[in-house]
Amino acid sequence: xxxxxxxxxxxxxxxxxxxxxxxxxxxxxxxxxxxxxxxxxxxxxxxxxxxxxxxxxxxxxxxxxxxxxxxxxxxxxxxxxxxxxxxxxxxxxxxxxxxxxxxxxxxxxxxxxxxxxxxxxxxxxxxxxxxxxxxxxxxxxxxxxxxxxxxxxxxxxxxxxxxxxxxxxxxxxxxxxxxxxxxxxxxxxxxxxxxxxxxxxxxxxxxxxxxxxxxxxxxxxxxxxxxxxxxxxxxxxxxxxxxxxxxxxxxxxxxxxxxxxxxxxxxxxxxxxxxxxxxxxxxxxxxxxxxxxxxxxxxxxxxxxxxxxxxxxxxxxxxxxxxxxxxxxxxxxxxxxxxxxxxxxxxxxxxxxxxxxxxxxxxxxxxxxxxxxxxxxxxxxxxxxxxxxxxxxxxxxxxxxxxxxxxxxxxxxxxxxxxxxxxxxxxxxxxxxxxxxxxxxxxxxxxxxxxxxxxxxxxxxxxxxxxxxxxxxxxxxxxxxxxxxxxxxxxxxxxxxxxxxxxxxxxxxxxxxxxxxxxxxxxxxxxxxxxxxxxxxxxxxxxxxxxxxxxxxxxxxxxxxxxxxxxxxxxxxxxxxxxxxxxxxxxxxxxxxxxxxxxxxxxxxxxxxxxxxxxxxxxxxxxxxxxxxxxxxxxxxxxxxxxxxxxxxxxxxxxxxxxxxxxxxxxxxxxxxxxxxxxxxxxxxxxxxxxxxxxxxxxxxxxxxxxxxxxxxxxxxxxxxxxxxxxxxxxxxxxxxxxxxxxxxxxxxxxxxxxxxxxxxxxxxxxxxxxxxxxxxxxxxxxxxxxxxxxxxxxxxxxxxxxxxxxxxxxxxxxxxxxxxxxxxxxxxxxxxxxxxxxxxxxxxxxxxxxxxxxxxxxxx
Numbered sequence: 001x002x003x004x005x006x007x008x009x010x011x012x013x014x015x016x017x018x019x020x021x022x023x024x025x026x027x028x029x030x031x032x033x034x035x036x037x038x039x040x041x042x043x044x045x046x047x048x049x050x051x052x053x054x055x056x057x058x059x060x061x062x063x064x065x066x067x068x069x070x071x072x073x074x075x076x077x078x079x080x081x082x083x084x085x086x087x088x089x090x091x092x093x094x095x096x097x098x099x100x101x102x103x104x105x106x107x108x109x110x111x112x113x114x115x116x117x118x119x120x121x122x123x124x125x126x127x128x129x130x131x132x133x134x135x136x137x138x139x140x141x142x143x144x145x146x147x148x149x150x151x152x153x154x155x156x157x158x159x160x161x162x163x164x165x166x167x168x169x170x171x172x173x174x175x176x177x178x179x180x181x182x183x184x185x186x187x188x189x190x191x192x193x194x195x196x197x198x199x200x201x202x203x204x205x206x207x208x209x210x211x212x213x214x215x216x217x218x219x220x221x222x223x224x225x226x227x228x229x230x231x232x233x234x235x236x237x238x239x240x241x242x243x244x245x246x247x248x249x250x251x252x253x254x255x256x257x258x259x260x261x262x263x264x265x266x267x268x269x270x271x272x273x274x275x276x277x278x279x280x281x282x283x284x285x286x287x288x289x290x291x292x293x294x295x296x297x298x299x300x301x302x303x304x305x306x307x308x309x310x311x312x313x314x315x316x317x318x319x320x321x322x323x324x325x326x327x328x329x330x331x332x333x334x335x336x337x338x339x340x341x342x343x344x345x346x347x348x349x350x351x352x353x354x355x356x357x358x359x360x361x362x363x364x365x366x367x368x369x370x371x372x373x374x375x376x377x378x379x380x381x382x383x384x385x386x387x388x389x390x391x392x393x394x395x396x397x398x399x400x401x402x403x404x405x406x407x408x409x410x411x412x413x414x415x416x417x418x419x420x421x422x423x424x425x426x427x428x429x430x431x432x433x434x435x436x437x438x439x440x441x442x443x444x445x446x447x448x449x450x451x452x453x454x455x456x457x458x459x460x461x462x463x464x465x466x467x468x469x470x471x472x473x474x475x476x477x478x479x480x481x482x483x484x485x486x487x488x489x490x491x492x493x494x495x496x497x498x499x500x501x502x503x504x505x506x507x508x509x510x511x512x513x514x515x516x517x518x519x520x521x522x523x524x525x526x527x528x529x530x531x532x533x534x535x536x537x538x539x540x541x542x543x544x545x546x547x548x549x550x551x552x553x554x555x556x557x558x559x560x561x562x563x564x565x566x567x568x569x570x571x572x573x574x575x576x577x578x579x580x581x582x583x584x585x586x587x588x589x590x591x592x593x594x595x596x597x598x599x600x601x602x603x604x605x606x607x608x609x610x611x612x613x614x615x616x617x618x619x620x621x622x623x624x625x626x627x628x629x630x631x632x633x634x635x636x637x638x639x640x641x642x643x644x645x646x647x648x649x650x651x652x653x654x655x656x657x658x659x660x661x662x663x664x665x666x667x668x669x670x671x672x673x674x675x676x677x678x679x680x681x682x683x684x685x686x687x688x689x690x691x692x693x694x695x696x697x698x699x700x701x702x703x704x705x706x707x708x709x710x711x712x713x714x715x716x717x718x719x720x721x722x723x724x725x726x727x728x729x730x731x732x733x734x735x736x737x738x739x740x741x742x743x744x745x746x747x748x749x750x751x752x753x754x755x756x757x758x759x760x761x762x763x764x765x766x767x768x769x770x771x772x773x774x775x776x777x778x779x780x781x782x783x784x785x786x787x788x789x790x791x792x793x794x795x796x797x798x799x800x801x802x803x804x805x806x807x808x809x810x811x812x813x814x815x816x817x818x819x820x821x822x823x824x825x826x827x828x829x830x831x832x833x834x835x836x837x838x839x840x841x842x843x844x845x846x847x848x849x850x851x852x853x854x855x856x857x858x859x860x861x
Contacts, residue, residue, distance in 0.1 A: 021072045021116040059091035059098045066090050070103065076116060079107050089125070099126035148196055149203035151223070152216040160216075160226060161267040170263035174235035176225035176242075177274035178206065178254040181285060183221045202253050209242050223254070224271065235260045255282035327352075335439075339419070341368065341432040354436065359408030377404035377412055384417075391421065392432075399434060413440025446516040448494050449501035457515040460525050461574040470568045472512075472529040473577070474538060475585045476504075478545075479559040479594065481520035482746070500558065503544050507537060523581070531566050531598065538562050538596045561589040562596040575674070576618050583667065590744070613657055617665055620654070621674045627654050628678070630685045631851035634860060635703065635822065636843050638836065643861060645701035646693070647737070647844065648686035649851045650678075670707040670741060679710040680719045687729040689854045694733075696861050701733050703765065708741040711753050720757065735763035735786065747781050758783050765822070769810060779817060787814045789840070791825025798834055811838045 018027040049070050053063045068074060069088050078086055086105040091098040102125045107118040144156040152160075164173070180202055187195035203223065206215045210225045217223050227235065239258045246252045257277025264270050326349060329338055337354035341347070348368035355363050358375060365371055369388070376384055380403035390396040399419040404412040419434020446453040452460075464471045478500070485493040497520065504514045504522055512526025524537065538560075545558035563584030567577060580599045588597040620626040628650060635645035650666065653659045669675050683704050690702035710716050724731055736757065742750065743766070754764050765786035766778060778784075789810050797803045807823065814821040826832050826845030835843065849860055 016119060016121040019072075019118055019120055021076060021118075022114060057093050059093075062090035070105075070120070075105055075118070079111065079118070092122075094124065099124060101125060146217040149200055149217050151203055151207065151212065154216070154218045157216040157218050157224065157226075164228075164267050165265075170265075171229045172231070172260065172262050173264060173267070173270055174225075174227040174230045174238075174258070174260045175267070175270045175274045176210070176239070176256055176258045177271060177278045178202075178223040178225070178256045179278050179282060180221040180223070180254055181252060181282070198253075205245065205253070209245060210238070224274075226267070230260075232260050232262075252285050255279070255285050257281060335437065337436040337438065339368075339434055339436065343421075343429045343432060357407055357438065358405065375406045377406070380404050391419075399432075405436075405438075407440070411440075413438060415439065449498050449516045451501050451505070451514050451516040451522070453515065454517050457517065457523055457525070458574050458578065460513065460515070461577050464527070464567070465574060465577070469527055470566075471525060471527050472531070472534055473565045473567070473581050474524040474529075474534045474596075475517070475563045475581045476522045476524070476538070476541060477561050477585055477589065478520035479561055479589065484556070496556075496558070500545070504541065507540055507544070521585070531564070534564050534566075535596055538564075542594075559594055561585065561592075561594040563588050563599065564596055565599040573618065579618075579669075586741070590740075613660065613665070616654060616656065617652065617660075617669065618674065620652070621669075621678050625678065625681050628652050628681070629853070630682070630689065631853060632686075632689070632857045633844060633851040634848040634857070635701070636848050638823075638840050638843050641832070641843075641848075643848065644697075644699070644842070645703060645735075646690075646857060647703040648682060648689075648705070650682055651851075670709055670739070675707060675709045676713045676716070679707060680723065683720065684723045684727060687723060687727040687734065690729055690733075691727060692854065693858065693861070694729075696858065699733070701735055701763075702729070703735045703737055705739050705767065706736045706742065707739050708745055711742060711745065711750065717753075717756055720762075721760070724760075731761040732763075735765050737765045737767040737788065739767060743778060747778075751782055754783050758785075768824075779813070784817075784819055786820040786822060786841075788822045788824055788844075791845070794823060794825040794831070794835070797831075807835075808838055811840050814841075815839065 016028075019025070020027075049067060052058060053067050058066050066088065069086075075086065084107065087102060089100060089102050092101045093099075094101075101122050103120060103122045105118055105120045108115075111117060144153060144159070145151070146153040164170075180199065183195060183198065186198050199217075199221075203215065203217065206223055206225060210227065214225050214227050215223060216226070227238075235258075242256075242258075246254065246256075255278050257274040257280070259270050259274040259277065261270055326338065326340060337351040337357075339351070339354070340349045342349075346367055348365050350360060350363050350365065350368075352363060354360060361371065373381055373384065383401055384403050387396070387399055387401040391399045397420060399417060402414065402416045405415045406412050416437040416439065417434060418437070419432055421429050422431045422433060424430045444453055444456045444459075445451070461471070461473075481493065481496075484496060497516075501514065501516065501522065504524065508514055508524055508526070511528045512524055515523045515525065517523055524534075529537065542560055545560050547557070563581050563586070565577065565581050565584060584597045584599040588594060591597075620628065629652075631649045631651050632646040633649060634643040635647060636642060637644050650662055651659065652662075652665065669678070686702050686704050690700065693700050693702075723729075724734075758764060763785040764783060765788055766782075766784060767788050768790040769787045787810060789807055793803050793806050793810075795803075797807060811821045811823070820841040822842035822844055823835055823838070823840045824844045826835065826843040826847045828847050831845075832843065832847050849857075852860075
C-alpha cells in the first residue's frame, strides 16, 4: 500500500526523499518506482542540503532560507509543536534556468521520538506560482504606493518616519509640504476623472523636480517631499528652482512650505513647521487670486447645509448647469448683482460681487429678507416691504423699487432692485429672481469719451506695481477748458473732449492705453515708450490740438500742459505714482507754460530716493500721521516787536530719512487726496497748542496754511467747525492763509468758501502776495483780512529800489483797503529797523525766532 502511494507521488513530484533523522539516513526515490535496497543511496540530509546549496543549484537569495528551514534541527522542532506538514517555496535551477519549486515535508504515520522519519518531496510550481507572485508583488506595491500617482503613500511615509525616529545618528532633512490648489473646484466642475489627471500632473511635477523616491502622497490633496542627508544650500537652491516652476504657471497648482533641519527629533515636528508655512503660502495665493477664494467659498457653501430648519434639514438644492450659468452671468458686471431665491427652500444665491461689496454672510443665505432688510436705510424699509409684499401677493408682476443700502464700509449707496417670480409647470412659484443695480459703483468706461476712466487708470498702475513692470505715464491737460464750456456750452465741450480722446487713441495705437482723468485731463499709459518717445508723442498731440476744428469749421486751438513719469521698479504705491504725475502736470501748467515736465527732471534729485520718500510719507499719513509734528514761528507787532501770534508749520521726521525739509514734500503732498486728513490734523494740532499759548496770551492769534485740496473737499467746512468745537478755540483768533494753488481756483467757488469761514469769525490772509498767482484781481474779488509780503521782496531791499517800491505799494494798498499786512523774511535787527518806514502791521522772520516746537515757543513769550 505504501509503495503504491509512493509510486503515485513520484509521478507528480520530481524528487522524493525518505529521511530517517534517528539513524541519519536519507533515501532517494526516483522515476516513479522504489529502487531496491542496493540502488538506494544512503546519505544524511545535512550533507545533501549542503551539496545542493553550495553547488549553485538554489537561487542565491534563497540559499540561507533553504539551508535553515530544511535542516534536521528545524524540522524536528517544527513537528514537535504538533504540525503535520511543512512547506517552503524557493527558486531552483532546472534545465539551466531558475524556476519556482515547492518542497513539502510530511512526517510518517509512525513518527515518534525514537522513530523520527518523514518524507520530503519537491515539485515544479513555476507557472502557477509566477502568476501568484505577480499578484502578491502588486499587492505589496500598492500597500506602499499610491495607486493614482505611483508615489509613496501614507504607509510608506509612516515607515520612513519610524525609521528616522529609530536612527541614532539624526542627519539633515529637507522637507516640503504641498497642498494642491483648487482640486475641489476641478472635481465639482469637470468631474473626478479630470481631478485625477490634475493630481497626476502635480505628482509628475514633484517627481521631475525632487525625484520619485522622495515624494509621497499622504492624503487626497497633500503631498510631501523628504530628502535625507542634503546640505542646506543645496536644498535652498532646489526650493528656489521649484518656486520658479510654480510661478511660471498662471495659477499656482500647489501651495507649499519648505523646511531644512540639520537634525530633528522626529519627522512630525518638521512636517508641522512646513505645514504652517504652506498655509501662509496659501494665504498669499488667495490674496493674489481672490476670485479663486470666492469660487471655492461658493462651492464649499453649496455642499454643506447653508440653511437648516429646526429639525436640521439642509436648505440648498444644487442646480448644476443653472448654477454655473448664474455664476457666469454674475461675473460679467461689478455693479449689477444677480440674486436667485429658491422659494421651496427659502435660500437665496447672490453674486459674489454683492457678497464682497455689502459684506453679506455668504453667497447662499437662508431667509435672506431678514439679512437684506437690516442693510436698507431705516427710512426706506417701508417702501421695500410694501413693494415686495405686493409682488408675493400677486398684485404686482414685477418688483421695482429704489432704496439706500449700507455697504461693508458703513456707507449708504442708492440701489435699484428689480425682480419677478418664476413658476413651475403646475403653476406653483419656484424662484424669485432679479438684479440689484448699485448706482454707487462706476463702470470702467467714461461715458463722454468712451475711454477708460480714472478708476481703471488706478487699477492699471496697481497691476503694474504688483507685477513689478516698467511703465511710462504721460498726463495731458487742456488749459482754460472752462472757457470753452462757458462760451459754447457743455454739449460742445463734450464733443471737443470726445474728439480729443479719439486723436489720443489714434496717436497711441496699440502701444498703450488712454484714460480720461478728472475734468479735461487725460493719461497715456504704456510699458513700451521711452522718455524720448513720450516727448515726441506729446509734441505730436500738441500739434493736433492746435489744429482743432470748432463750430462751423472755425479753428479753436487747444493749449495743452503735460506731465510725465517713467517708473522702473522703485518702491511706491499707486497713490504715490498718481500724485507724482499730477505734481509734474501742475508744474507744467504753472511754471513751464505747457512744456512737458517729467517728475524725474522737476525734482532735480535722485528720483528713486524721492519716490521712496513719498511712498514712506504716504504710509505714515495713513498710519495715524506717524512722524509728523508741528513747529511754530512767531508773528510780531511791527511797532513793539512783541509776539502776538504764530504760524503753524508742518514738519516730518523718519528714522530712514531724518528731518525732511517741508519744501521737498509739502508741494507734492498737497496733490494727494490724503492731504485732506493731514490738513485737518494740522488744524487740530495747531489750535490745541494755541489754547496752551492763550493761557499766557488770551489775545493770541494762530495762522494755519490751507491748501486747495482741503477747500475743494465738500467736508472741509464741517471739519473746521468740528475742530473749533473740539478744541474750544475762538474762531476770531484763527487766521487761514491761502497757499499758492488756492489762488488758481475758480474765483466764484473760492469766494463762496472764504465767505463761509469769515461768517464764523475766521480771518483770511493771502500768503506770498506779489508772487505766482497772487494778482491784484484777488483783492477785488475775495473777502480778505491780511496780505503777507513774500520774503523774496525783502531780501536785499536796502540796495534794491524795485523791491522798496513793491513793498511800499503792497503795504499801502493793504492799509487803504482796510487790510492788515505782514512782511515775511525779517532776518535781523538791521532789517527790522529799516522796515519801520513802510508801516506794516506785523513782521515775521528769524529775527524773532526760527520755527520751534511748542515748549520752546512758550519760552519766547
